[in-house]
Amino acid sequence: MATKKEPPITVDESNCTGCLICELRCSLMLERAFNPSKAAVRIRRLVGSDREYEISFTERCDNCGICARYCPYQALIQKKETPLAGE
Ligand code: SF4
Numbered sequence: 001m002a003t004k005k006e007p008p009i010t011v012d013e014s015n016c017t018g019c020l021i022c023e024l025r026c027s028l029m030l031e032r033a034f035n036p037s038k039a040a041v042r043i044r045r046l047v048g049s050d051r052e053y054e055i056s057f058t059e060r061c062d063n064c065g066i067c068a069r070y071c072p073y074q075a076l077i078q079k080k081e082t083p084l085a086g087e
């Protein structure tokens, strides 16, 4: 399994619009190609649920945070720890 080197990614599925930018950016990083089927983040449309989309991660995910950085709707957020001013 890949090393989890960065802070975990917080998921808010209620914000997800299914744009698939996260899958495209992840596959570009992993495979150097825009191929959502190769992405380590998976967006699945739900039918008959209160949520429209389900977001999951495969074993290949190493928490690099690229998907969160490019998600335009704050459905994926990676909080980097920043030192407080004056400390
Ligand atoms: S954190 Fe990185 S490896 Fe994991 S799904 Fe997002 S872009 Fe892909």
Ligand code: SF4
Binding pocket: 015, 016, 017, 018, 019, 020, 021, 022, 023, 043, 055, 070, 071, 072, 073, 074, 075, 076
């Ligand atoms: S998680 Fe963000 S980038 Fe990915 S499909 Fe949902 S809204 Fe788009």
